[in-house]
Amino acid sequence: MKIKSVTATWLHVPIPKEKQHVSDFGPTLSFDSTLVRIETESGLVGWGESKAAVGSSGTNHALVVCIEKEMAPLLIGQDARDISRLWDVMYNGTRAHFAIDRGHVFPVLGRRGLTVSAIAGIDMALWDILGKSLNAPVWRLLGGRRREKMPAYASGGWAPVDRIGAELQSFIDRGNFKAVKMRVGSGDGELSHSVARVHAARKALGPDIDIMCDAHGTYTVVEAKRFCRQVADCNIAWFEEPVTADDKRGQAEVRASTDIPISAGESEFTRFDFRDLIELRAVDILQPDLSIAGGITEAMRIEALASAHQLRFAPHLWGGALTFASGLHVAAVASTGFILEYSLGANPMLHELAVEKFPVIDGWVDIPDRPGLGVTIDEDFVARHRKT
Known part of the structure; x- marks a missing residue:
């Protein structure tokens, strides 16, 4: 159950003009999201979703980089089932060992924004893997x-x-x-x-x-x-x-x-x-x-x-x-x-x-x-x- 790979894909779906709505965000020209894929050495694959903006549209380049370049190196080789510990590892970065040992947070910087969005999609994918490994829905x-x-x-x-x-x-x-x-x-x-x-x-x-x-x-x-x-x-x-x-x-x-x-x-x-x-x-x-x-x-x-x-x-x-x-x-x-x-x-x-x-x-x-x-x-x- 060790993590083999963590990849992210920006999905950009244009919305046809006749289906667009207009709000305070402006016209909804597209729907954008970042798809997270985690594969274990045993071949299990989990999927998650991160967003760079709370509305429908958003530029996701930085979020993809954050997932693949910042978070993935922290996760490769780790047991995908250790979800709570891995959340702390991602949130606290190089000071995660202090946070885990002492039971309180030591975030380096990314307490908000894209860092937490990146954690979110990865976390979903890890729960997806755990459920699939046990043949059980996440709610169980x-x-x-x-x-x-x-x-x-x-x-x-x-x-x-x-x-x-x-x-x-x-x-x-x-x-x-x-x-x-x-x-x-x-x-x-x-x-x-x-x-x-x-x-x-x-x-x-x-x-x-x-x-x-x-x-x-x-x-x-x-x-x-x-x-x-x-x-x-x-x-x-x-x-x-x-x-x-x-x-x-x-x-x-x-x-x-x-x-x-x-x-x-x-x-x-x-x-x-x-x-x-x-x-x-x-x-x-x-x-x-x-x-x-x-x-x-x-x-x-x-x-x-x-x-x-x-x-x-x-x-x-x-x-x-x-x-x-x-x-x-x-x-x-x-x-x-x-x-x-x-x-x-x-x-x-x-x-x-x-x-x-x-x-x-x-x-x-x-x-x-x-x-x-x-x-x-x-x-x-x-x-x-x-x-x-």
């Missing part, structure tokens, strides 16, 4: 699933006020979803436009569909407070990333001003960021992106924080099939996990990278019992979209 190794299926919400919602209701209803109809998320914030221009879109969505969907609102961290504290006050009668299920992740105290101020649950986490790295959010009382729902925040190992630590503080856990799953599968496995075993994000934008990484599909039936996603992450990579897809 993490303690066992709490249910055989989980509810999902449709994630999208970019249309203007006169079309937002129809757009969200079309998402709901694709899987009989009972919840849907729409985008608000700077992409709307004026705050009043966001408010009008939310009211239009509620009017179109009626009282029985949960509506989440995601500002992508683009409001100021004052704007976020005003938004909460002006949509108070719309029964919002949660308000996501109301302000920038760099202003955690500001987010705490927003949370204190409203009874709308505040969710955040897709822009955070490791348990330490989530600890800070919790200590500041800035969040109700933790949303780590497993391909950014440190992989499955770190997500389990983050979920433990949610459980200890009686918060909820709903991973950010706007990514490819491996990000979705990893979040699905963790959410399935999490005592605080309650819902899954399901991308309804143009997302070839979710729907075409893997041979297997993750269908939504009557608003629910089955928790598969295939070994490892349960994902078989379509090698032809990889060959077509490899970016050099």
